């Protein structure tokens with residue numbers, strides 16, 4: 396008999412594709428077949444045993460910059476709906492009645508229409524933190540008019556938002572999203588859907604217990620906490636080629652001496668900021684490994700190459716697990732955040748967009764495993780931040796707290812741990828759906 400098949404629909408960006416492939420791998424190990432349906436140009440296609448399909452009519456990721464995130468997502472969902480239905484009808488012909496479920500990224504909410512049409516169960520995978528999901532749900536329900544007035548008031552920026560303690564207005568993922576009313580409309584599109592049978596999250600209760608209780612109460616459908624998925628099912632799903640030469644360079648560095656810098660797949664820095672970072676890092680007297688796609692002016696590049704090592708894309712999981720790494724300067728994407736905590740590496744937080752400020756808030760103020768670099772980047776400040784993280788007792792304390800979480804997270808994915816049991820619950824649902 397053919398194995399039951401799971402259809403995965405990730406959003407086509409690294410931070411979303413990675414946890415989806417990990418989830419697919421975890422479910423393959425439990426005996427399911429996996430089809431990944433992707434759109435756009437950012438596609439992964441090399442995972443053994445997986446079937447990969449392309450949605451023919453969708454919106455290329457290149458339009459994200461032109462349209463901005465909100466309009467891009469609205470248009471992507473409109474454009475892809477009919478084409479995705481065709482994909483599913485083809486799959487049903489191929490695989491008879493053995494499709495167990497469509498698991499879709501909350502940003503790919505067009506998937507729901509196909510699930511309804513073909514009477515297939517659907518589950519949402521929210522690849523960000525539980526707190527971010529709560530934030531989206533709260534924003535989708537609040538009085539939009541009042542919120543718009545609140546957000547324009549500068550004095551309100553440091554106030555805690557009702558229902559979202561300890562998040563303040565300025566931590567919300569609203570900046571860089573364009574007009575607020577359209578952003579709230581998108582939140583309603585994404586978060587006010589009632590037909591999915593469950594929500595999967597890549598997190599664990601030791602990190603976000605109050606957000607999780609909130610979600611479990613509010614959503615009224617099962618919430619499967621499977622994180623951190625990269626421990627359960629580590630697979631290389633990199634969309635870019637990793638430069639593994641940096642591992643040889645790390646092998647030559649002293650234990651916990653290196654600061655690793657990676658600002659994720661989407662962040663783009665101004666030339667001035669890059670220069671200040673470069674000088675600050677060079678003056679910090681600590682070796683550094685810097686993932687940077689922007690090119691540095693020749694004279695800076697020469698000095699930087701004497702003090703540190705530069706790559707365009709690193710094997711991040713290996714880097715963070717390397718004994719030479721003492722700190723991680725990150726944009727605080729959710730995957731990077733989890734990977735850092737799981738390796739017990741303290742962080743310098745420099746969030747850019749999306750929900751990264753919210754993750755930074757948790758890292759700095761709730762888990763206390765990192766410090767946030769605020770305001771303009773300036774070389775003296777960079778030097779001081781690196782010292783605090785790598786040399787000072789403060790950094791050692793952050794590392795100890797991070798290691799504490801690491802042990803709890805590892806326990807959660809071991810036999811009878813909470814994430815292990817949640818995966819079994821999900822499997823039971825998929826087997827009987």
Ligand code: UDX
Pocket residue numbers: 408409410411413522523633657658659660661662686707708709710711712727728729730731732734748749750751
């Ligand atoms: C996006 C959003 O920007 C982020 O806010 C959200 O939380 C997740 O989706 P992204 O910017 O890609 O994420 O960052 P992140 O979630 O940290 O994922 C990046 C992934 O790429 C990580 O798994 C990391 O290990 C990997 N990576 C990054 C590499 O393998 N090599 C690198 O050099 C840099």
